[in-house]
Amino acid sequence: MxxxxxxxxxxxxxxxxxxxxxxxxxxxxxxxxxxxxxxxxxxxxxxxxxxxxxxxxxxxxxxxxxxxxxxxxxxxxxxxxxxxxxxxxxxxxxxNFDDNYGLSDQALRILREFENSDGEYIWRLKSLSGAEYSIDASQNLEISEPRFIEDDLKIMTELNLLTCEITNQGYHRYRITRYAIEYLRATDKLITA
Structure with a gap:
């Protein structure tokens, strides 16, 4: 075929x-x-x-x-x-078919940054100023819409683009999935076509 x-x-x-x-x-x-x-x-x-x-x-x-x-x-x-x-x-x-569960620009940017870093985890760490997000605790993520970051991470987890674990210390750590990499490659092909 x-x-x-x-x-x-x-x-x-x-x-x-x-x-x-x-x-x-x-x-x-x-x-x-x-x-x-x-x-x-x-x-x-x-x-x-x-x-x-x-x-x-x-x-x-x-x-x-x-x-x-x-x-x-x-x-x-x-x-x-x-x-x-x-x-x-x-x-x-x-x-017309978007039921508000599509990926935001911020979520897509985070996925791309995560993939390009070759890091193992995105960490959600608590600080005095609130939550901070970094890749393997060495590279801070650029969060352009802080009030929606939790929503973006939740949606990416529900879509199986990320998996989420909570450590014994109570930190959230997110791991990228193979499905996310395939999704990013598919969107790259569509954008360049």
Whole structure:
């Protein structure tokens, strides 16, 4: 399959999976395939049937708790809207789907700074003047909107771009995920295209 067909198939399957999960409240791959045929999506059912690896991955994904599935699909939507909102020409369309969970400019800048540093952690340390944020306690992060930093970190954690741990001393430390690196590369490609 060419790139356009693959992208279209992926978007179609994910979109139909969201609709199915929302309407059925969770089920398995057999029910999904039956639902596809009942709802005039035989072509999509055929794509899935002809790809054993895709069937296995969908089956594994659908075997999770329904709330976890919906959370992951929601996160995927938020990331797609966030990426699309930075693309020339399509940003206006994406803004109609933004439910305020897209990444802010500050959050995106923090992710980029973290990736470029090759650091292991972003630390949230308490000081007399409030909270300070640094990468591996050696490089202070530039926080342009201090009142929204906690919100940005929370959203990045919910989107699995960062993981958060609380140390025994009560400090928060955030680690970048592989998913965040892939997300940044995807946005870089879109910006330079």
């Amino acid at each position: 060419d790139t356009i067909t693959l992208a279209n198939s992926f978007a179609t399957i994910v979109g139909l999976l969201v609709t199915f999960q929302s309407s059925k409240g969770g089920s398995d791959i057999v029910d999904f395939m039956e639902w596809l045929r009942e709802n005039d999506n035989s072509n999509t059912a055929a794509i899935i049937e002809n790809n054993t690896q895709l069937q296995n991955k969908l089956s594994t994904f659908m075997s999770q708790n329904h709330n976890e599935i919906m959370s992951q699909l929601s996160n995927l939507n938020d990331l797609m809207v966030s990426v699309a909102s930075r693309m020339y020409g399509i940003s206006g369309i994406a803004s």
